[in-house]
Amino acid sequence: MSAILDIRDLHLDIVASRRRNHILRGVSLDVRPGEVHGLVGESGAGKTMVGKVVLGIAPPTAQVTGGSVRFDGGEITHMPDRARRSLMGAGLALIPQDPMTSLNPARRIGDQITDVLRLHLGMGAGEAGERALALLRDVHIRNAGRVVRQYPHELSGGMRQRVLIAIAFACRPKLIVADEPTTALDVTVQRQVLRLIKEMQENAGTAILFVTHDLGVVAKICDRVTVLQAGRVLEHGPARRVIEEPEHPYTRALMKATPRYDRPGDLLEPVPPALVDELNAAAAAYDRERAGA
Amino acid sequence: MAELAAPLPTWRRMAANGRVLWGGGFLLFLALVALFAPLLAPHDPLEQDLMLQYVPPFWAEKAEPGFVFGADNLGRDILSRLIHGSRIALTVAIVAAFAAGLLGTVLGLLAGYLGGWVDAVISRLVDIWMAFPAVLLAIVLVAVLGTGLHSVIIAIAVIDWTRFCRVVRAETMAQKEQDYVASAVTIGLSRFRILVREVLPNVVPLLLVLLTLEMGIAVIVETILSYVGLSIASDIPTWGGMISAGRQYVHQAPWLLVLPIVCVVLTVLALNALGDGLKDTLDPVMRK
Ligand SMILES: Nc1ncnc2c1ncn2[C@@H]1O[C@H](COP(=O)(O)OP(=O)(O)O)[C@@H](O)[C@H]1O
Numbered sequence: 001m002s003a004i005l006d007i008r009d010l011h012l013d014i015v016a017s018r019r020r021n022h023i024l025r026g027v028s029l030d031v032r033p034g035e036v037h038g039l040v041g042e043s044g045a046g047k048t049m050v051g052k053v054v055l056g057i058a059p060p061t062a063q064v065t066g067g068s069v070r071f072d073g074g075e076i077t078h079m080p081d082r083a084r085r086s087l088m089g090a091g092l093a094l095i096p097q098d099p100m101t102s103l104n105p106a107r108r109i110g111d112q113i114t115d116v117l118r119l120h121l122g123m124g125a126g127e128a129g130e131r132a133l134a135l136l137r138d139v140h141i142r143n144a145g146r147v148v149r150q151y152p153h154e155l156s157g158g159m160r161q162r163v164l165i166a167i168a169f170a171c172r173p174k175l176i177v178a179d180e181p182t183t184a185l186d187v188t189v190q191r192q193v194l195r196l197i198k199e200m201q202e203n204a205g206t207a208i209l210f211v212t213h214d215l216g217v218v219a220k221i222c223d224r225v226t227v228l229q230a231g232r233v234l235e236h237g238p239a240r241r242v243i244e245e246p247e248h249p250y251t252r253a254l255m256k257a258t259p260r261y262d263r264p265g266d267l268l269e270p271v272p273p274a275l276v277d278e279l280n281a282a283a284a285a286y287d288r289e290r291a292g293a
Numbered sequence: 294m295a296e297l298a299a300p301l302p303t304w305r306r307m308a309a310n311g312r313v314l315w316g317g318g319f320l321l322f323l324a325l326v327a328l329f330a331p332l333l334a335p336h337d338p339l340e341q342d343l344m345l346q347y348v349p350p351f352w353a354e355k356a357e358p359g360f361v362f363g364a365d366n367l368g369r370d371i372l373s374r375l376i377h378g379s380r381i382a383l384t385v386a387i388v389a390a391f392a393a394g395l396l397g398t399v400l401g402l403l404a405g406y407l408g409g410w411v412d413a414v415i416s417r418l419v420d421i422w423m424a425f426p427a428v429l430l431a432i433v434l435v436a437v438l439g440t441g442l443h444s445v446i447i448a449i450a451v452i453d454w455t456r457f458c459r460v461v462r463a464e465t466m467a468q469k470e471q472d473y474v475a476s477a478v479t480i481g482l483s484r485f486r487i488l489v490r491e492v493l494p495n496v497v498p499l500l501l502v503l504l505t506l507e508m509g510i511a512v513i514v515e516t517i518l519s520y521v522g523l524s525i526a527s528d529i530p531t532w533g534g535m536i537s538a539g540r541q542y543v544h545q546a547p548w549l550l551v552l553p554i555v556c557v558v559l560t561v562l563a564l565n566a567l568g569d570g571l572k573d574t575l576d577p578v579m580r581k
């Protein structure tokens with residue numbers, strides 16, 4: 001089956017005041033249609049940056065220096081603005097990390113949902129309004145009629161994330177990038193939101209690139225997983241296999257180091273600093289080799 | 294009122310804020326006075342009666358019934374002149390503040406949002422503009438444009454747009470970095486639409502505060518221009534014109550000077566109170 005998202009040997013630098021930091025060092029991964037693909041790793045590994053490149057929202061200081069990102073068969077790294085805009089929200093969408101700040105505080109919930117419908121599906125105000133209500137019901141918001149008239153600050157974090165999920169799924173995109181979509185939420189709400197994302201994903205047959213540092217989440221909803229460290233892919237494979245029989249020592253250490261909400265009693269062991277040092281040294285050596293070549 | 298369901302907490306907060314109450318209340322009163330001036334004024338503000346020269350206000354001994362605040366050097370009713378003067382003061386305050394606000398906001402939004410050379414050019418322009426002393430610039434401008442209501446309004450707008458521009462630019466730069474802007478990009482909205490529909494609504498609370506404060510400044514500038522004889526034709530009563538005339542009779546009839554000054558000061562204080570009160574009540578909600 002051909003991949004909906006195919007990232008090949010992606011290199012990205014961040015250029016800040018004459019310093020050039022290599023952030024992504026030849027990242028490759030592919031997401032198949034309808035699958036949930038986990039992208040895991042410690043903070044700073046570059047997971048968010050991969051998602052931003054896919055979505056075309058990398059900061060201006062970021063430069064893609066090599067490799068390709070193909071979505072639905074077409075290259076999207078250096079897409080013209082207009083083509084990119086017709087893709088965003090329609091074929092490709094985002095579920096952001098922080099629901100508290102990702103909705104516009106000055107606009108009503110309903111308007112923020114109908115925007116994407118009117119833009120990409122050519123709906124009029126009335127039709128889009130109806131669809132917005134239906135979408136809110138899809139994400140199990142009960143008093144949808146009231147919520148569309150409310151402002152974000154009147155809703156809880158969980159409710160806001162449901163709204164953002166409704167927006168992401170509104171145009172039935174082929175791929176959604178979900179960047180730690182439950183990290184900012186209360187533990188009890190995390191579970192509900194995770195279940196909701198899985199439910200919506202299955203119903204719509206959407207593929208998801210699911211960025212997380214939580215292996216419990218991976219175990220629960222991912223089909224395959226890619227492990228990222230210092231901008232390099234250390235291991236990838238079916239989620240179950242990677243979790244039950246990790247091949248790379250770093251993956252094993254990561255397993256022991258991350259709290260899992262599905263196994264709250266587990267004792268945690270930090271990733272051994274020696275291992276991290278070793279991997280970072282390897283990454284630096286890789287940089288030198290690449291610079292020399 | 295169902296439509297207002299969401300901002301209700303904000304309205305409540307405003308209603309509970311003393312400065313918003315007194316500032317807004319006074320301005321509402323003033324607006325009504327200006328609107329219904331011909332009905333409210335007991336006399337024609339231009340009618341002269343030499344028998345009534347220097348009649349003092351009601352609290353003095355030789356007060357004349359029907360002339361609450363007395364009469365001026367030409368025997369014109371002070372109260373009626375103050376009432377009619379509020380029209381010019383408010384017109385200038387509102388129109389000039391909005392004109393300055395419009396110019397400054399458009400440029401501030403563009404500078405803050407687009408950055409790069411657009412920002413460099415606009416920011417440089419603001420710096421140069423602000424290097425000129427404002428009141429002098431106003432006097433020069435009106436001298437060039439000729440006296441009259443239009444010139445006063447244009448002068449204030451042309452000078453004071455920089456106040457809006459600087460603050461709006463900074464606020465836009467801050468808003469641009471917010472997550473909701475990134476969200477708007479990921480649903481495919483255009484840059485221009487994001488600026489107008491997403492960022493601008495978040496700048497509006499700040500704009501309200503700036504507008505209110507600018508109205509106070511406009512009242513003062515208009516007074517100064519009237520005082521130096523560069524504002525409206527002298528047959529239309531203005532507070533500044535009254536202050537200017539009253540200065541000459543300050544020994545015989547100090548109220549000719551004091552009463553219009555009180556009007557100016559009260560109006561400016563009310564506008565500042567409203568602006569400060571709005572800042573307190575609007576900020577926390579919108580910035581969360
Ligand atoms: N806007 C930015 N400017 C400079 N460096 C950045 C920026 N965003 C991310 N980085 C750097 O890129 C690396 C990867 O960051 P990120 O993709 O956010 O990691 P993750 O999501 O895995 O925690 C980090 O070292 C971080 O410091």
Ligand SMILES: [Mg+2]
Nearest residue numbers: 047048049180
């Ligand atoms: Mg991240």
